[in-house]
Amino acid sequence: MTLTLENPRLLSLAAGFTDNHTLPVGLISTAVATLAKARATDPEHLQYGMNQGRLGLRRQLAQLLLSHEPALDGNPVATDHRFIITNGSQQALYLAMQVLCSPGDIVLVDRPSYFVFLEMLTGLGIEARSLPTNATGELDRAGLRSLLASMKADGSAARLKAVYFVSYFSNPSGRSLSLEEKSLIADELTAAGLFIPAIEDAAYRDLYFSTPHPAPSMLSLPAWADFPQFYTSTLTKPFATGLKIGYGTCNDPRWLAKMLHVKGHHDFGSAHLNQAICEHALVTGAFKSHLAQTLRPTYERKMQLLNDALESGGLRQKGWRWEKPTGGLYLWLEGPASLDTGLDSAFFKACVTAGVLYVPGDLCFGDHPAKHFVRLSYGVLDEKNLVEAAHRFCSQA
Amino acid sequence: MTLTLENPRLLSLAAGFTDNHTLPVGLISTAVATLAKARATDPEHLQYGMNQGRLGLRRQLAQLLLSHEPALDGNPVATDHRFIITNGSQQALYLAMQVLCSPGDIVLVDRPSYFVFLEMLTGLGIEARSLPTNATGELDRAGLRSLLASMKADGSAARLKAVYFVSYFSNPSGRSLSLEEKSLIADELTAAGLFIPAIEDAAYRDLYFSTPHPAPSMLSLPAWADFPQFYTSTLTKPFATGLKIGYGTCNDPRWLAKMLHVKGHHDFGSAHLNQAICEHALVTGAFKSHLAQTLRPTYERKMQLLNDALESGGLRQKGWRWEKPTGGLYLWLEGPASLDTGLDSAFFKACVTAGVLYVPGDLCFGDHPAKHFVRLSYGVLDEKNLVEAAHRFCSQA
Numbered sequence: 001m002t003l004t005l006e007n008p009r010l011l012s013l014a015a016g017f018t019d020n021h022t023l024p025v026g027l028i029s030t031a032v033a034t035l036a037k038a039r040a041t042d043p044e045h046l047q048y049g050m051n052q053g054r055l056g057l058r059r060q061l062a063q064l065l066l067s068h069e070p071a072l073d074g075n076p077v078a079t080d081h082r083f084i085i086t087n088g089s090q091q092a093l094y095l096a097m098q099v100l101c102s103p104g105d106i107v108l109v110d111r112p113s114y115f116v117f118l119e120m121l122t123g124l125g126i127e128a129r130s131l132p133t134n135a136t137g138e139l140d141r142a143g144l145r146s147l148l149a150s151m152k153a154d155g156s157a158a159r160l161k162a163v164y165f166v167s168y169f170s171n172p173s174g175r176s177l178s179l180e181e182k183s184l185i186a187d188e189l190t191a192a193g194l195f196i197p198a199i200e201d202a203a204y205r206d207l208y209f210s211t212p213h214p215a216p217s218m219l220s221l222p223a224w225a226d227f228p229q230f231y232t233s234t235l236t237k238p239f240a241t242g243l244k245i246g247y248g249t250c251n252d253p254r255w256l257a258k259m260l261h262v263k264g265h266h267d268f269g270s271a272h273l274n275q276a277i278c279e280h281a282l283v284t285g286a287f288k289s290h291l292a293q294t295l296r297p298t299y300e301r302k303m304q305l306l307n308d309a310l311e312s313g314g315l316r317q318k319g320w321r322w323e324k325p326t327g328g329l330y331l332w333l334e335g336p337a338s339l340d341t342g343l344d345s346a347f348f349k350a351c352v353t354a355g356v357l358y359v360p361g362d363l364c365f366g367d368h369p370a371k372h373f374v375r376l377s378y379g380v381l382d383e384k385n386l387v388e389a390a391h392r393f394c395s396q397a
Numbered sequence: 398m399t400l401t402l403e404n405p406r407l408l409s410l411a412a413g414f415t416d417n418h419t420l421p422v423g424l425i426s427t428a429v430a431t432l433a434k435a436r437a438t439d440p441e442h443l444q445y446g447m448n449q450g451r452l453g454l455r456r457q458l459a460q461l462l463l464s465h466e467p468a469l470d471g472n473p474v475a476t477d478h479r480f481i482i483t484n485g486s487q488q489a490l491y492l493a494m495q496v497l498c499s500p501g502d503i504v505l506v507d508r509p510s511y512f513v514f515l516e517m518l519t520g521l522g523i524e525a526r527s528l529p530t531n532a533t534g535e536l537d538r539a540g541l542r543s544l545l546a547s548m549k550a551d552g553s554a555a556r557l558k559a560v561y562f563v564s565y566f567s568n569p570s571g572r573s574l575s576l577e578e579k580s581l582i583a584d585e586l587t588a589a590g591l592f593i594p595a596i597e598d599a600a601y602r603d604l605y606f607s608t609p610h611p612a613p614s615m616l617s618l619p620a621w622a623d624f625p626q627f628y629t630s631t632l633t634k635p636f637a638t639g640l641k642i643g644y645g646t647c648n649d650p651r652w653l654a655k656m657l658h659v660k661g662h663h664d665f666g667s668a669h670l671n672q673a674i675c676e677h678a679l680v681t682g683a684f685k686s687h688l689a690q691t692l693r694p695t696y697e698r699k700m701q702l703l704n705d706a707l708e709s710g711g712l713r714q715k716g717w718r719w720e721k722p723t724g725g726l727y728l729w730l731e732g733p734a735s736l737d738t739g740l741d742s743a744f745f746k747a748c749v750t751a752g753v754l755y756v757p758g759d760l761c762f763g764d765h766p767a768k769h770f771v772r773l774s775y776g777v778l779d780e781k782n783l784v785e786a787a788h789r790f791c792s793q794a
Contacts, residue, residue: 023443028670029433036426046420046639087484087664094663120662242443242669265517266491267484271668272639273425 011389013306013376014357016171016329018241021382022298024281024290028240031280032273045276051264053085053247054275060282061085061247065231068205069216077219077229077251084259085270089203089234089246092259093117093164095266096199096230096248099258101126101161106151108163108185112332112364112373114171114201117164121366128366131165131185137173139181141188148192162197163189168213169204169328172364172375176213176327179221186223197228197255203246206238206291208327209300219251228252230259235278237329238295239287243274299329302378302386306331309387313394320397329379332361335372335397342371347396356392408786410703410773411754413568413726415638418779419695421678421687425637428677429670442673448661450482450644451672457679458482458644462628465602466613474616474626474648481656482667486600486631486643489656490514490561492663493596493627493645496655498523498558503548505560509729509761509770511568511598514561518763525763528562528582534570536578538585545589559594560586565610566601566725569761569772573610573724576618583620594625594652600643603635603688605724606697616648625649627656632675634726635688640671696726699775699783703728706784710791717794726776729758732769732794739768744793753789 035045052058058080065078072078086092101107103125109118111130121128129151132143151157163185167177182200189196200218218224219231232248250256263269281287307324310316310331319336341347342360351358361373376393378386432442449455455477462475469475483489498504500522506515508527518525526548529540548554560582564574579597586593597615615621616628629645647653660666678684704721707713707728716733738744739757748755758770773790775783 017445020439020441020444023440025433025437025440025443028443029430032429033426036422040422042417043420043422043639044417046422046425046637047417048414048633048638087667090662091664116665123659123662236445240443240670241445242440242673244664244666244668262520265487265520266663267488267641268513269641270484271641271671273637274668274671276639 009355010352010357011355011381011385011392012357013378013381013389013393014359015380016377017380018237018329019298019302019379022294023242024240024286027281027286027290028277031277031286035276035280045273047272049269049272049275051269052260053083053270054272054279055080057085057275057279057282058083060279062249064282065249068212069220071216071220075219077231077249082249082251082256084248084250084256084263085275086246086248086263087267087270088236088244089201089232089248090116091263091266092230092232092246092248093199093201094120095259095262096162096197096232097121097124097126098262099255100197104159105161106156106159107161109366110165110170111366112172112361113164113366114166115359115363117201118364118366130366130368131163137175139177139184141184144185144188145191148188148194152192157192157194160194160196162199164199164201166201166203167215167217168202169207169325171204171328172330172359172361173332174323174325174328174330175332177215179215182215182218183221183223186218186221186227190223190226195227197230197252198224199230199232202231202233203237204328205233207295207299207329209296209303210326213327219249228255230255235287238291239278239281243277245270245274245278299378302383303331305383306376306378306386306390309390310394313390315394315397318397329377331376331378333374333376335374337372339372341374350396351393354392354396356389358393406752407749407754408752408778408782408789409754410775410778410786410790411756412777413774414777415634415726416695416699416776419691420639421637421683424678424683424687425674428674428683432673432677442670444669446666446669446672448666449657450480450667451669451676452477454482454672454676454679455480457676459646461679462646465609466617468613468617472616474628474646479646479648479653481645481647481653481660482672483643483645483660484664484667485633485641486598486629486645487513488660488663489627489629489643489645490596490598491517492656492659493559493594493629494518494521494523495659496652497594501556502558503553503556504558506763507562507567508763509569509758510561510763511563512756512760514598515761515763527763527765528560534572536574536581538581541582541585542588545585545591549589554589554591557591557593559596561596561598563598563600564612564614565599566604566722568601568725569727569756569758570729571720571722571725571727572729574612576612579612579615580618580620583615583618583624587620587623592624594627594649595621596627596629599628599630600634601725602630604692604696604726606693606700607723610724625652627652635692636675636678636684640674642667642671642675696775699780700728702780703773703775703783703787706787707791710787712791712794715794726774728773728775730771730773732771734769736769738771747793748790751789751793753786755790
C-alpha cells in the first residue's frame with residue numbers, strides 16, 4: 001500500500017479495494033437526504049444506536065440471509081436477535097477470536113486463507129493450522145482426519161478453539177466450498193469429538209457474477225447442527241465500502257453475548273448513520289438493484305479482461321495455472337513450482353520495477369506456506385490499467 | 398437503557414446521549430451531497446481509507462488542537478502524523494489499554510471517573526486505583542504521594558501501567574482539572590520514578606458553555622514532558638453522534654505504532670464516509686458554527702433548567718450538594734451521606750417507580766465506591782421533560 005502511494009506509475013493488482021466507479025454515490029446521497037427529510041425533527045439515525053446494531057438493519061440482514069437460504073425460515077439464527085452489526089466483517093472476526101482464544105491456542109483455517117485474518121491471529125498470539133487440501137485445492141477428508149488424529153495424539157487438540165473458512169468466491173482463491181466440502185469438515189470434527197466453534201466468512205457471497213453459488217452456508221447443514229456457528233458477511237464489498245458495515249449471526253446465545261460484551265467495550269455500537277443508510281438501501285431494493293445492475297456485471301467484465309490479458313500474455317505457456325472464478329474479486333495464480341513470489345523474492349522486485357504490484361501467495365497460508373502463488377485483484381484498476389498491469393505481470397513471468 | 402425502552406413513561410436522566418434536536422441533520426445532508434458532486438466520478442470517500450485515518454481529517458484535528466493550544470505549534474503531537482481516527486473515542490481508549498496492559502495490571506483513574514472506561518478495564522482484567530481527592534473533589538497531592546509510596550512498598554507499583562483522567566467538564570463530575578491539578582499528577586509520578594503512560598480524555602473540551610476551560614492539556618505542560626502521552630477526544634459529542642468519529646494524538650511513536658497495529662486487526666480503518674463528512678464540517682467552519690450557535694447555548698440552557706428545577710424542588714434543603722458546571726452534559730449530585738443510590742437501593746427503585754432514571758454514582762468509582770452520588774444528564778430530554786424529570790427526582794429525594 002505504501003509502495004503504491006509512493007510510486008504513482010505502479011499499478012496495483014494487490015489492493016483488495018472495490019471499484020471506485022461502482023460505488024453507490026448517488027444512492028447514498030439520496031438515502032441521507034431521505035432520512036434527513038423523514039427525520040427532520042427527530043434524527044435518531046444521527047444519535048447513538050444499540051450496541052448490537054440497528055434493529056431495522058438486523059431485520060433486513062436476516063431477510064437477506066433467508067433470500068439465500070429459505071430453509072432457515074423459523075431458525076433463530078435467521079432472526080434479528082442473533083445478528084450483530086460490526087465495523088466491517090473484520091470486527092466480527094476479531095470479536096469471535098478475542099472471546100474464543102487465548103495466546104497459544106490453535107485455529108483451523110482454510111488453505112489458502114484470508115491473509116488479514118491470519119495476521120490478526122498472529123497479533124492475538126493464536127496459531128493457525130491449515131485444513132488439508134489436495135492438489136486441485138479441494139478439502140482433503142483423509143488429510144483432515146489424519147491431522148485431527150495427530151493433534152489428539154500430541155495433545156494440541158486441547159488448544160484447538162475454532163475453525164474458520166471463507167466459503168464463497170474466497171479471498172484469495174476465488175473458490176467456493178461445495179456442500180460436501182463444508183460438511184466433511186463437520187463430519188471429521190464430529191468423528192474426533194471436537195465440537196469447536198465454526199466461523200464461516202461469507203464476505204463475497206453476494207458478489208457472484210451470474211448465479212449464486214449453490215451450496216448453502218453451514219447454518220443449513222445437518223452436519224454442523226451440533227456446533228457453535230458464527231456466520232459473518234459484510235456490506236462493504238457488495239454495496240458501499242466506505243460505510244464499513246459488516247455483520248454476523250450466531251446460533252449460540254452465550255458466544256454471541258460474549259462478543260456483544262466485548263463490542264460494548266470496543267465502541268458500544270457501530271456508526272448509526274451508516275447502519276441507517278444500509279437499512280434504507282435494503283428496504284428500498286437499491287442494494288439488490290445496484291448489485292445486479294452495476295457490481296456484478298462490472299466485476300465479471302473486469303475478471304474476464306484480466307483473465308484474457310493473462311492468457312494472451314502467454315502466462316499459461318510459461319507454466320502458470322489458474323481457474324476462472326464465478327464471483328468475487330480475485331484471481332489466484334499458481335506459478336511454476338520452482339518460482340518464489342514472496343516479498344523478498346527477485347520476482348516480486350522485478351514486478352515492482354516493471355510497475356505492477358500483487359499479493360504474494362505465501363502470506364495467505366496459515367502454515368507451511370507455498371512460495372509460488374500470487375493473488376491478483378481486479379477490484380480497483382480501471383479496464384485500461386487492468387490490461388496494462390497484466391501485460392507488465394506477464395512480461396516478468 | 399433496557400428499562401427506558403420498556404417503560405415509555407420513564408424519563409431518563411441517565412443516558413449519555415446528545416440532544417436529538419441539536420444533531421446537524423442539514424449539515425450532514427449538505428456535506429454528503431457536496432462530496433457526491435465533487436467526487437461524482439471518483440468517490441474516494443466511499444472507498445476504504447487508511448488504517449490511521451483520513452489525512453485531511455487528521456490535519457483538521459491537529460488544527461483544532463492548535464486552536465485550543467497555540468503553543469503546541471511545531472510540536473509533532475499537533476501534526477497529522479501523530480493522530481489516529483477511531484470508532485468514537487471509546488476505541489481510542491480501548492486500543493490504549495489493550496496495548497499497555499495485561500490482566501492483573503493497574504491503572505490510575507480520576508475519582509469519579511468515566512464508568513464505561515471503568516467497565517472496559519474490568520473486561521480486560523485490569524484493576525483501577527483512584528487518584529485521591531479531597532472533600533471538594535480536587536486532586537490531593539499528599540494523598541497521591543502516599544498512594545504511590547504504598548504501591549512501591551507493597552510491590553504493586555510494578556503493575557501500574559497507565560494513568561487516565563477526564564480533564565474537561567468531566568463525565569460524570571462536570572469538573573475540569575486545573576493546570577495545577579494536572580501538573581501535580583505528573584510531579585508525584587516523577588518523584589516516585591513512575592514514568593507511566595498517561596491518557597487524557599478531553600471528550601467534552603469543545604462543549605464549554607461560554608468560555609473554554611483555561612487549563613491547557615497535559616500535552617503543553619512541562620511536568621508531563623517526559624511521559625508517554627495520549628490525548629483523546631471525539632466529534633460524537635460536539636458534532637454528530639451517529640457518525641461515531643473519535644480521535645487521539647500520541648507523543649510516543651512506539652505506543653502509537655502499537656495502537657495502529659491493533660487497530661489494523663480490529664477493523665483496518667474507521668468508516669471513510671464519516672471521516673470525510675467530519676473533515677468537510679471542519680474545513681467549512683460548519684463544526685465551529687454549529688457548536689457556537691446550537692450546541693453550546695442549548696446545553697447551557699438545559700443545564701440551567703435542570704439545575705433550577707432541582708433548586709426549586711428543594712433538593713439542597715434536603716441535604717444534596719452540587720456545583721453548576723460550565724460545560725459538558727452532566728450534573729453530579731452528592732446526596733446525604735447516609736443515602737444509598739445504588740442500582741439495588743430503595744432510592745433507585747423509588748425513582749424508577751416515580752418515572753425517573755439516573756446513573757448511580759457508585760458505578761463511577763474505580764475503587765472504594767461512594768454510595769451517595771448520582772449522575773444526571775441534561776443531554777437527551779427536551780426542556781419540558783427535563784423539568785418533569787427533575788420534579789420526579791426531587792419528590793423521592
